[in-house]
Amino acid sequence: MVVIPQLRERRDDAVLDARRSFFEQGETPESGVAPLVLRSWERSRSAGLDVQDGRLIDPVGRARLSEARERSARLLDQAGGIMEHVFEQIRSTGSMVILADIQGMILHCLGDPDFVGRAHQVALQPGASWEESVRGTNAIGTAIVERGAVEVLGAEHYLERNGFLTCCAVPVFSASGQLAGVFDISGDSRSHQRHTLGLARLSVQLLEKRLFEAEFARDIRIAFHPRPEYVGSLQEGMIAISPEGAIIGANPFAREYLGLTPGLLETPALSTFLRIGFGQLMDRAASAAGDLLMIETRRAEPVYVQVRGQRPVRVEVSPTKTLERAPERAAAKANERGRNRIQLDDLATGDVRLQLALDRARRVLGKDIPLLIQGESGVGKELFASAFHHSGPRCDGPFVALNCAAIPENLIESELFGYVGGAFTGARREGAIGKLQQAHGGTLFLDEIGDMPMGMQARLLRVLQERSVTPIGSMKSIPVDISLVCATHRVLRDAVKQGTFREDLYYRVNSLTVTLPPLRERTDIRHIVTRLLDAEIGDMRRGTVGIGEEVMSFFERYNWPGNVRQLQNVIRVAVALLDDHEEEILPVHLPEELFGTDPCDDGELRRADFVPAPVTAAPAAPVAVQAVAETAAPRSLDEIELAAITTVMREVGGNISAAARRLGVSRNTLYRKLGRMN
Structure with a gap:
């Protein structure tokens, strides 16, 4: 769009008034030119330049121009095609497309012949410096100095x-954030077009990409x-990641969004900005190649x-100068990830009822049959x-868990289905992706589904039937491909009869039901204890710490109301x-x-199991009196301590709590000391 002549004349008059104020009267004009131009005028005057200087500064020779082009070879290689495309858009408009290096030397240009001739009169040509x-x-x-886009029209140029x-x-900025050059579109001021600066900006975005x-x-x-919608466009952020998960490059948008400084003198880890590790991101990406993934930043903001x-594979030289081959290294990493994923076979510990559940679950792997775990x-x-997820064909996809009993009823809908920005009061401006979409290509695990509100049950049923989800506040349905696994401690058949669980949803989620036995009924407690102990003590002490037989026997007969979770906590303590x-x-x-007194707990740990029998002797005097009486015979502190404990235990009839209070120590401390007495 060509500027309307009247507007151009008015603008030109304003610029001329500003020049008279600045150059003739030595005053700072209040209007007529942009602050950026005014700053440049002041710098130019400070450099001692004469506005009427008509001397022609000749371009450098061919050798120096060749050297400059060699230094900017990558910039020239990537810019060539873009410059040709832009020139085709502005051909016959009396313009030229220019590429300059970081010193302002023109490296390459394309232009209309008539205008190129005029441009050469002021040395607007390859080899000339426009610093x-x-x-x-x-x-x-000025763009080099300001580090930003600049438009200089007609008389705004310093030299007349x-x-x-x-x-x-x-x-133009390089991949490391350093200035790489300048992209310019120049023409006759009488045919200035308003969109020219925008065209230059888009060209630079493509060049930087x-x-x-x-x-x-x-x-x-x-x-x-x-x-x-911006991912895949010129406005997207872009970062490059090292094999260790460090950010080694970022484009301008990414640097601004992540707060990175140009040059990346330090290489921050990706997890510094995202609430997900590099390995986890690669695993999710592997199962959804090319798909958009919603990840939450450390600022609790979602990004797509x-x-x-390709995942980079480092080739390392060993002390023997042998090279590790990339396929072997990749396979080793895959095997390592596989070892860290528990599968159904890993849960087999010898219990018959558990093995039945494992066998039944294994038969429906990859068959799009919902699994209900009771x-x-x-x-x-x-x-x-x-383990079910990691044993099937979706093992490389996401495993997304949602506890329906742990989330308030007014939040479970947004957690499960997601929402668009502004869908309700308090909603994030950008909206959020729900668990159903997050699980696309993988497995959605709904724990305690028996506690899901009735309204949510209807929406979930619709999703399972239509295989699509509609976020809150949106009219658009989004296809989802999930494997559904549910769990509950309730008997869903009874919930259906009571009217608290939809019958149609019940038949949707329990295509196959497996029941996990409580710990008190399992026959593999010793195996479980050994596994939990090994996991707790770690590699450093594995094999050096064991379970006493009396403790193991107690574990086998204890009622375990908290099941495996309680056993794990006991071993941790x-x-x-x-x-x-x-x-x-x-x-x-x-x-x-474990030393409770619950009469309903047949497996309760009784004091008589572990407390040593009282020493048979004559009734003793109170602790203080006896201690004074025994000071006549020299004894060690340990002997005095044990004698005091024995005396108190006699006086309280073996009551651990009462003895601990009398002695002023905790029950655990007293048990430890009693163990040494044995």
Whole structure:
């Protein structure tokens, strides 16, 4: 769109008034030119430039131009095609497209022959320097100083002889955030078009994208944006990731969004900005190649991510100068990830009822049959669901869990279905993706589904029937491909009869039901205890710490109302109470909660099981009196301590709690000391 002549004349008059104020009267004009132009005028005057200087500064020779082009070879390679395309858009408009280096030297240009002739009269040609300190205010040189887009129209140029030009320049930044050059579109000021600066901006965005992709062609590249429609556009953020998960490159949008400084003197980890590790992101991307992934930032803001390129494999030289082959390294990493994923076979510990559940679940792997896991709280329903997921063809997809009983009723809908921005009061501006969409391509685990509100049950049923989800506040249905696993401690058939669970949903979620036995009924407790102990003590002490037989026997007969979760906590406490030199878990290391007095607990730990029988002797005097009487015979502190404990235990009839209060110590401390007495 050509500027209307009247408006152009009015603008030109305003610029001329500003020039008279600045150059003739020595005053700072209040209007007529942009602050950016005024700053450049002041710098140019400080550099000693004469506005009427008509000397022609000749371009450098061919050799120096060749050297400059060699230094900017990558920039020229990527810019060539873009410059040709832009020139085709502005052909026959009396313009030229220019590429300059970071010193303002013109490296390459394309233009209409008539205008190129006029441009050469002011040395607007390859080899000429348009640095601001040499040419005064001009788009190329001023863009370098300002580090931003610059438009200099007609008389806004510092030197009067350049007043016939209109120039729009945008700096180009490299993949590391450093200035790489300047892209400029120049023409006759009488035919200035308003869209020229926008065209230059878009051209630079495309050029920077190409520079980034060329620089990190062999690395993992992650594109992202808070709005999904911008991923894949010129406005997307782009970062490059090292094999260790560190950010080694970022485009301008990414640097601004993540707060990174140009140059990346430090390489922050990806997890510094995202609430997900590099390995987890790669695993999710592998199951949804090319798809957008919604990831939450450390600022609790959702961004939409697309992983591009191949996972880089480092080739390392060993001390023997042998190279590790990439396929073997990748296979080793895959095997390592596989070992860290618990599968159904890993849960087999010898219990018949559990084995039946494992066998039945294994038969429906990959067959799009919903699985319902029943069992008491703490029996390991989520672990079973995770193992089911990692044993099937969706193992590389996401495993998304939602506890329907742990989320307030007014929030479960948004958690499950997601929402668009502004869907309700308090909603995030960008909206949020629900668990159903997050689980696309993988498994959705709904724990305690029996506690799901009736209204949500109807919406979930619709999703399962239509295989699509509609976020809150949206009219658009989004296809989802999920494997559904549910769990509950309730008997859903009874809930259906009571009217608290929909019958149609019941038949949808329980195509196959497996029941996990409570711990008190399992025959593999010793195996479970050994596994939990090994996991708790870690590799450093594995094989050096064991369970005393009396404790193991107690574990086998205890009622375990909290099931495996309670057993795990008991072992964690027992390991924490071990001294460095102790290698066996004894009764004195068990937590106090096991020494309860619940009459309904047939497996309760009784004091008589572990407390030593009272020493048969004559009734003793109170502790204080006896201690004074015994000071006549020299004894060690340990002997005095044990004698006092024995005396108190006699006086309280073996009551541990009463003895601990009398002695002023905790029950655990007293149990530990009694263990040494044995």
